[in-house]
Amino acid sequence: MLEDLQRPLDEVQGCKVLERVAEHPDTTEKDIELARQYLDDPNWGAYSLANAFRRKGINVHKDSITRHREKRCPCW
Numbered sequence: 001m002l003e004d005l006q007r008p009l010d011e012v013q014g015c016k017v018l019e020r021v022a023e024h025p026d027t028t029e030k031d032i033e034l035a036r037q038y039l040d041d042p043n044w045g046a047y048s049l050a051n052a053f054r055r056k057g058i059n060v061h062k063d064s065i066t067r068h069r070e071k072r073c074p075c076w
């Protein structure tokens with residue numbers, strides 16, 4: 001029953017976007033997966049995606065999103 005306490009942090013280490021997502025207390029593995037999908041989705045601008053994360057209580061800078069998208073991010 002305690003398996004949910006496992007923080008999905010290992011695979012996101014160094015990624016300023018996914019780290020912030022993983023740090024949120026309600027984040028699940030599924031959320032990490034969804035965050036990756038949003039990051040891959042060209043319909044989401046960096047600015048609006050940062051705002052959408054912020055509304056969920058996740059403070060991500062749009063530059064971190066851009067950096068991730070340009071693959072200048074350790075999570076690739």
Ligand SMILES: [Zn+2]
Binds near residue numbers: 017018068075
């Ligand atoms: Zn990344």
